[in-house]
Amino acid sequence: MSENKTYNIVFGGIGGQGVLKASEICGLAAMLAGYSVTKSEIHGMSQRGGSVESYVRFGSEIHSPLIPAGCAEYLVCFHEEEYPRLKPFLAEDGRDYVSYIEIAKKSIENPRTLNTFLVGVLSASLPIDVEFWMAALEQVFPEKIQELNKKVFLEGREVGTK
Amino acid sequence: MYASKHVGLNVAMDPLMTASYTGVTAGFVIVVCDDPGMHSSQNEQDTRWVGLYSKMPVLEPSNPREAKEFVKEAFEISEKFDTPVILRMVTRVSHTKQDMDLGERIVPEQPPLEKNPAKYVMVPKLAYKKHILVEERLNKLREFAEKTSLNKVEMNDTKMGIITSSMAYSYVKEAYPKASILKLGFSYPFCDEKIRKFAKSVDELVVVEELDPFIETHIKAMGIEAKTKDPSFMIGELRPELIKPLINGEKKVEKENKDRPPRLCPGCPHFFSFNAMKKLDLFVAGDIGCYTLACLPPLQTLHTTVCMGAGVTFNEGLRKANPDAKIVGVVGDSTFVHSGVTGLINAVYNNAKGVIFILDNSITAMTGGQQNPATGMTIRNEKTKQLDLKALCLACGVDHVDVIDPVKENKEFEALVEKRVNQDALSVIIAKHPCKLIKNLG
Numbered sequence: 001m002s003e004n005k006t007y008n009i010v011f012g013g014i015g016g017q018g019v020l021k022a023s024e025i026c027g028l029a030a031m032l033a034g035y036s037v038t039k040s041e042i043h044g045m046s047q048r049g050g051s052v053e054s055y056v057r058f059g060s061e062i063h064s065p066l067i068p069a070g071c072a073e074y075l076v077c078f079h080e081e082e083y084p085r086l087k088p089f090l091a092e093d094g095r096d097y098v099s100y101i102e103i104a105k106k107s108i109e110n111p112r113t114l115n116t117f118l119v120g121v122l123s124a125s126l127p128i129d130v131e132f133w134m135a136a137l138e139q140v141f142p143e144k145i146q147e148l149n150k151k152v153f154l155e156g157r158e159v160g161t162k
Numbered sequence: 163m164y165a166s167k168h169v170g171l172n173v174a175m176d177p178l179m180t181a182s183y184t185g186v187t188a189g190f191v192i193v194v195c196d197d198p199g200m201h202s203s204q205n206e207q208d209t210r211w212v213g214l215y216s217k218m219p220v221l222e223p224s225n226p227r228e229a230k231e232f233v234k235e236a237f238e239i240s241e242k243f244d245t246p247v248i249l250r251m252v253t254r255v256s257h258t259k260q261d262m263d264l265g266e267r268i269v270p271e272q273p274p275l276e277k278n279p280a281k282y283v284m285v286p287k288l289a290y291k292k293h294i295l296v297e298e299r300l301n302k303l304r305e306f307a308e309k310t311s312l313n314k315v316e317m318n319d320t321k322m323g324i325i326t327s328s329m330a331y332s333y334v335k336e337a338y339p340k341a342s343i344l345k346l347g348f349s350y351p352f353c354d355e356k357i358r359k360f361a362k363s364v365d366e367l368v369v370v371e372e373l374d375p376f377i378e379t380h381i382k383a384m385g386i387e388a389k390t391k392d393p394s395f396m397i398g399e400l401r402p403e404l405i406k407p408l409i410n411g412e413k414k415v416e417k418e419n420k421d422r423p424p425r426l427c428p429g430c431p432h433f434f435s436f437n438a439m440k441k442l443d444l445f446v447a448g449d450i451g452c453y454t455l456a457c458l459p460p461l462q463t464l465h466t467t468v469c470m471g472a473g474v475t476f477n478e479g480l481r482k483a484n485p486d487a488k489i490v491g492v493v494g495d496s497t498f499v500h501s502g503v504t505g506l507i508n509a510v511y512n513n514a515k516g517v518i519f520i521l522d523n524s525i526t527a528m529t530g531g532q533q534n535p536a537t538g539m540t541i542r543n544e545k546t547k548q549l550d551l552k553a554l555c556l557a558c559g560v561d562h563v564d565v566i567d568p569v570k571e572n573k574e575f576e577a578l579v580e581k582r583v584n585q586d587a588l589s590v591i592i593a594k595h596p597c598k599l600i601k602n603l604g
């Protein structure tokens with residue numbers, strides 16, 4: 001956490017996929033790990049199947065909650081059809097997680113846990129200890145689905161570590 | 163404290179304008195959020211003008227942390243200057259989360275209720291005296307604007323100085339970390355001396371603001387030379403990557419919006435109601451709620467949207483101008499209670515005809531599932547008395563009121579719509595079926 005760096009992550013997909021929940025988990029985990037965080041989203045239409053995107057930034061001095069085009073080090077896309085729209089956010093040497101949608105779909109039993117799986121994959125590349133991710137999952141999900149989401153998260157994290 | 167989006171403040175403009183005259187007994191802060199880019203709004207109005215128009219101070223935070231701090235400042239200014247204070251937000255401030263330290267909560271003493279007609283009875287003679295005080299107050303606020311740390315100068319490279327406010331400040335910091343900046347946190351009334359001094363201290367002055375040229379108009383009236391944006395930047399929201407072209411005086415390059423449009427949820431009760439209207443090829447005066455989405459394919463069965471309540475009033479107005487057209491109006495349960503019922507009373511009074519559909523999905527769905535007076539629950543989800551929509555419409559004096567489920571009684575619903583549309587009467591059809599999201603919304 002001593003390094004002087006900002007992490008820029010763009011999450012995007014369509015309403016109902018849990019995009020905002022994913023960015024919420026990520027923002028919370030970063031905050032619990034002691035980073036300064038901003039998380040921005042538009043959720044007016046998210047329940048009605050429209051495009052949804054959310055930006056998480058953490059690390060040293062952050063001003064804009066929006067991530068400029070070409071500046072995201074991480075792009076977590078939840079839906080292939082949304083990918084062309086989201087791709088311009090990614091920095092040239094940024095990490096693109098679009099290929100993990102297929103892997104996630106094969107791995108998870110409940111399609112509603114796609115978001116948790118993808119956050120798990122992402123988590124493997126972020127400087128946030130697993131305990132903070134677990135704490136964030138506990139804050140975000142109601143008790144009866146916490147265990148399931150922790151399991152799916154760890155499966156994603158394992159895939160992301162490879 | 164009052165809170166709404168920009169269009170909500172429009173509805174409150176009548177009391178607001180005179181609240182400026184009465185002033186306050188204890189702190190009164192008006193939190194209002196504009197929506198540059200219209201993420202979920204029907205216009206892009208810039209509420210900073212309301213400060214100028216109502217002669218009340220405007221504070222503009224540039225991030226959530228500041229928003230929290232500014233609320234405290236706003237309450238202090240309100241009490242010190244005996245004025246309501248506008249805390250003007252934008253979507254990107256309101257829809258951002260940020261880590262922050264919470265301060266100590268201070269619970270002030272409740273002031274006693276006193277009879278003070280000179281302050282609170284705004285009849286012409288008393289209001290005239292108050293107007294004198296309002297102008298004096300503005301002058302005091304101008305002095306305050308010069309001193310307050312809410313208007314902050316950050317001196318760096320003196321080649322270029324940027325005057326900015328609100329979220330635009332955050333984008334400027336991102337795009338020009340080395341520029342000198344005058345950040346107007348207290349953006350009305352203006353700090354003329356501070357602005358003049360800042361302008362003198364830099365080689366070139368630039369104004370960066372989202373939406374209208376609010377700061378620009380003022381400093382130009384002061385006779386200060388400044389580089390300002392191409393008018394194309396008055397439209398839509400800013401982003402960090404738009405700051406450079408804006409400052410360079412370029413025209414904004416309009417990008418095609420590739421966002422996937424929202425749609426009615428699968429199985430939405432509104433779909434069934436509109437399907438019946440579509441079959442009859444009606445002209446549908448619309449309103450604001452999830453049902454506005456019926457304007458999009460595949461339904462394309464909603465033909466006007468302006469403001470809350472217009473589903474009812476447009477039916478009346480359009481019929482006056484087009485006596486032979488098949489016109490109906492739609493409105494939601496929440497919107498009907500908010501501002502539909504006044505239009506219905508007006509329609510009855512003026513002997514208007516037509517069919518008004520109240521699409522009662524027993525929730526305020528579009529905005530995230532809030533309760534409303536017709537649901538029988540308070541905004542905090544506690545039980546309360548339920549408004550009886552049918553009895554209310556009957557009391558207004560409409561000719562027919564039917565309550566029917568457009569999903570479960572679909573055939574009967576379609577037959578009823580056809581019957582009512584062809585009658586020379588004013589009817590209300592309450593299409594009642596709960597929103598699909600209610601259990602998820604809880």
Ligand SMILES: Cc1ncc(C[n+]2csc(CCOP(=O)(O)OP(=O)(O)O)c2C)c(N)n1
Pocket residue numbers: 167169170173450451452453469470493494495496497498521523525526527528529
């Ligand atoms: C004056 C004003 N206040 C608030 C809003 C925000 N708003 C948009 S839709 C809506 C309510 C919609 O509820 P309802 O009419 O019950 O329709 P539903 O979405 O449930 O179908 C509100 C309050 C607005 N557009 N205008």
